[in-house]
Amino acid sequence: MDLVTPATPTRHLLDLSFDDLETLFSEWGEPRYRARQVAHWSLKRGAVSFEQMSDLPAPLRERLATEFTLAAPAVLATTTADDGSTVKALLDLGGGVAVETVRMDYDADAPHERERSTVCVSTQAGCAMGCVFCATGQQGFTRNLTPAEILAQVLHFTRSGRVTNVVFMGMGEPLANTAATIAAVRWLVHPDGLDMRARGITVSTVGLRAGIRRLAAERVQVGLTISLHAPNDELRRRLIPTAGGTSVDDLVEAAREYISANGRRVTFAYALLDGVNDSEEQARELAARLRGLQAHVNLIPYNPTAGAGLRRPSRERVRAFQRALQGEGINATVRVERGVEIAAACGQLRTDYARRELLTLV
Numbered sequence: 016m017d018l019v020t021p022a023t024p025t026r027h028l029l030d031l032s033f034d035d036l037e038t039l040f041s042e043w044g045e046p047r048y049r050a051r052q053v054a055h056w057s058l059k060r061g062a063v064s065f066e067q068m069s070d071l072p073a074p075l076r077e078r079l080a081t082e083f084t085l086a087a088p089a090v091l092a093t094t095t096a097d098d099g100s101t102v103k104a105l106l107d108l109g110g111g112v113a114v115e116t117v118r119m120d121y122d123a124d125a126p127h128e129r130e131r132s133t134v135c136v137s138t139q140a141g142c143a144m145g146c147v148f149c150a151t152g153q154q155g156f157t158r159n160l161t162p163a164e165i166l167a168q169v170l171h172f173t174r175s176g177r178v179t180n181v182v183f184m185g186m187g188e189p190l191a192n193t194a195a196t197i198a199a200v201r202w203l204v205h206p207d208g209l210d211m212r213a214r215g216i217t218v219s220t221v222g223l224r225a226g227i228r229r230l231a232a233e234r235v236q237v238g239l240t241i242s243l244h245a246p247n248d249e250l251r252r253r254l255i256p257t258a259g260g261t262s263v264d265d266l267v268e269a270a271r272e273y274i275s276a277n278g279r280r281v282t283f284a285y286a287l288l289d290g291v292n293d294s295e296e297q298a299r300e301l302a303a304r305l306r307g308l309q310a311h312v313n314l315i316p317y318n319p320t321a322g323a324g325l326r327r328p329s330r331e332r333v334r335a336f337q338r339a340l341q342g343e344g345i346n347a348t349v350r351v352e353r354g355v356e357i358a359a360a361c362g363q364l365r366t367d368y369a370r371r372e373l374l375t376l377v
């Protein structure tokens with residue numbers, strides 16, 4: 016007699032929403048509260064198999080296991096920095112695709128800091144936006160991640176400790192994968208999911224206007240960061256080749272709409288590149304574009320990536336840029352750098368890993 020091994024299901028349970036779970040269980044003739052039980056196990060308790068769900072009847076666990084998987088991605092590499100308060104993990108999503116996720120712990124004793132633990136997630140493998148200063152952008156786009164693959168990055172860290180904040184700032188453009196980004200956010204804030212505060216979640220975009228509109232319309236109430244990196248369209252198109260038809264004014268307008276729809280402040284990210292976009296005159300030009308907007312500018316001194324040919328400005332130039340913005344009444348801070356020694360700029364761990372793998376192959 017031939018032994019037939021049942022195929023392993025490939026559909027991940029967390030690609031379903033909470034409403035989908037309720038519908039599924041009602042179709043299966045199960046009580047409504049099953050959705051809450053399964054959500055608790057999958058998110059709050061970080062279960063990786065239905066076997067672990069000890070308060071579910073065995074036949075239901077078996078049925079779930081024949082249709083869905085809850086498996087967590089294998090960890091390919093982990094690096095730590097900043098005395099262990101920055102941890103970066105490279106997760107294997109199969110088919111040669113790996114994504115990175117970073118946890119940064121902030122100490123309440125540090126000036127201007129609340130005690131928090133922030134996870135930075137990737138939303139795509141690679142990225143099609145092609146920002147000239149970004150390692151991921153130079154590698155090109157592979158594919159969108161699913162909601163379950165985005166959540167897996169947060170769950171990787173919640174299994175070993177508390178996570179208070181999530182920022183969508185890893186590899187990829189979240190608003191080029193808006194449906195999966197919003198689905199992941201809904202599980203992060205759902206009371207039967209990870210039950211996080213929407214205020215603790217930030218979506219960072221290079222400025223896809225349709226995506227910003229959709230995020231506003233969905234009223235998920237998350238913080239929004241728009242990467243500007245330039246005070247005018249001509250320079251911005253050079254730094255972000257795909258910025259194309261979206262002007263700085265379009266983005267300021269999109270920010271205005273987001274603020275009025277969500278009542279949340281919008282942050283503009285500005286990577287400072289030595290001699291490119293970091294003069295005091297450019298700071299004043301930027302201030303003029305943002306005047307009257309309830310906005311905040313986060314200055315990010317560039318973290319050089321191999322081969323990009325761009326430099327980090329001196330501390331003095333960074334301070335002068337910040338002071339010029341503040342002098343024009345614009346609220347501006349300089350990002351506290353984390354994990355510089357483990358290359359925390361997006362895409363860099365993956366590049367290092369790929370390089371090591373190549374080295375072991377030749």
Ligand code: SF4
Pocket residue numbers: 142143144145146149150151152153185186187188221361
């Ligand atoms: S900076 Fe962000 S949007 Fe730009 S290429 Fe890199 S990952 Fe993509």
